[in-house]
Amino acid sequence: MSMFPIATTGTMTGSLGQVFFNNIPSNFTHLQLRVYGRGNLSTTAWQTSGVQFNLDGTGGNYNGHEMWANGSNQGTTSAGFFNAWFNSPYMPGNNSLANTFGIQIIDILDYTNTNKFKTIRAIGGFDDNNTSTTNQRIGVYSGQYRSTNAITSITYNVAGNTFIAGSRVDLYGIAVSNATGV
Amino acid sequence: MPILPLAGTAAPRGALVPIASLVITNTSTQQFDFVNIPQIYQDLRLVVSMRNTGNNLAEGCLVYLNVNTFGFGDNTYSQTNLISNPLTTGATGAVTSTRDTNPQRVYAWGASVGALASPNIFGNSIFDFLSYAGTTGFKQTIVQTFADTNGANSMYMSANNWRRTVAINQISIFSESGGSVFLVPGSTATLYGVRSVNQ
Numbered sequence: 140m141s142m143f144p145i146a147t148t149g150t151m152t153g154s155l156g157q158v159f160f161n162n163i164p165s166n167f168t169h170l171q172l173r174v175y176g177r178g179n180l181s182t183t184a185w186q187t188s189g190v191q192f193n194l195d196g197t198g199g200n201y202n203g204h205e206m207w208a209n210g211s212n213q214g215t216t217s218a219g220f221f222n223a224w225f226n227s228p229y230m231p232g233n234n235s236l237a238n239t240f241g242i243q244i245i246d247i248l249d250y251t252n253t254n255k256f257k258t259i260r261a262i263g264g265f266d267d268n269n270t271s272t273t274n275q276r277i278g279v280y281s282g283q284y285r286s287t288n289a290i291t292s293i294t295y296n297v298a299g300n301t302f303i304a305g306s307r308v309d310l311y312g313i314a315v316s317n318a319t320g321v
Numbered sequence: 322m323p324i325l326p327l328a329g330t331a332a333p334r335g336a337l338v339p340i341a342s343l344v345i346t347n348t349s350t351q352q353f354d355f356v357n358i359p360q361i362y363q364d365l366r367l368v369v370s371m372r373n374t375g376n377n378l379a380e381g382c383l384v385y386l387n388v389n390t391f392g393f394g395d396n397t398y399s400q401t402n403l404i405s406n407p408l409t410t411g412a413t414g415a416v417t418s419t420r421d422t423n424p425q426r427v428y429a430w431g432a433s434v435g436a437l438a439s440p441n442i443f444g445n446s447i448f449d450f451l452s453y454a455g456t457t458g459f460k461q462t463i464v465q466t467f468a469d470t471n472g473a474n475s476m477y478m479s480a481n482n483w484r485r486t487v488a489i490n491q492i493s494i495f496s497e498s499g500g501s502v503f504l505v506p507g508s509t510a511t512l513y514g515v516r517s518v519n520q
Contacts, residue, residue: 144520206403236484
């Protein structure tokens with residue numbers, strides 16, 4: 140299995156509301172998003188982010204759950220997810236420690252398969268050296284895009300806010316070998 | 322800001338590029354060192370398989386950035402973690418979350434299996450450093466560890482913040498007891514570069 144870069148935002152130099160990858164090549168088996176990000180939500184130290192496919196904002200088309208920890212507590216979440224987006228890991232917001240960015244690695248499996256709903260797996264989070272439970276989060280996520288359509292576009296959004304300069308989103312395709320087995 | 326696609330018609334190059342792979346073959350080595358890390362990639366991935374000679378079931382794997390001496394990391398690290406089934410106590414059904422402030426290094430709990438474990442068992446950990454060569458943001462690392470000693474086991478993940486804007490150019494890896502233990506032959510550490518578009 141090998142991974143190939145498809146597209147990137149590069150390191151953002153200004154505010155960007157969302158990232159849109161369109162005309163995604165169909166010659167890979169899986170996709171991976173890699174995010175180094177910070178948003179400008181000013182009310183908390185962290186903020187949410189989300190992924191949407193094919194500009195499909197149909198309510199109920201996305202399911203997900205999270206296993207999370209914040210340095211004091213740990214738990215699972217499923218009811219709080221938007222159902223028109225897949226919730227991706229938390230990232231620092233504008234009240235977080237300066238120069239702190241979060242990390243997300245998001246895998247989208249079998250994205251061209253028209254016989255399957257699409258499975259999503261993500262890991263990510265951040266720590267910003269603060270004892271408040273809203274200043275750090277680490278989580279692993281699993282989700283489903285309830286459509287058999289091949290994925291041809293991905294929208295990555297910071298929940299209506301904007302990315303802080305220095306953020307970056309990269310898209311990769313993952314190919315598999317032709318090895319067969321019994 | 323425009324999205325930058327992979328340019329040109331050249332055959333695509335793989336994004337995951339092996340930089341160096343280290344294997345312990347003797348009984349007198351206490352650390353792995355990756356020096357002069359090329360600054361030409363977007364991210365780094367470090368994969369470690371470790372066993373130590375100490376009188377423990379398992380202990381942590383320590384990763385020092387830009388320092389190669391045990392205990393000489395600076396106090397600009399912090400970490401938030403999630404631990405399942407603590408390996409050292411064998412407790413079952415225990416899930417905890419803690420923070421580690423100023424630990425002087427990136428920490429992977431339970432990733433170095435010790436002499437009290439059955440033979441042939443190693444602890445495993447994966448470290449993802451995104452934007453490692455950047456000079457404007459702090460260095461955040463996601464760590465995942467997995468270890469099972471056929472009686473006790475652990476899974477662990479953490480977000481680690483090295484609050485320095487300098488690029489990562491050196492990585493040194495120790496078992497938690499540092500100079501008190503040796504790495505067992507067969508322990509490995511492999512460093513990969515993750516290439517982005519036009520790199």
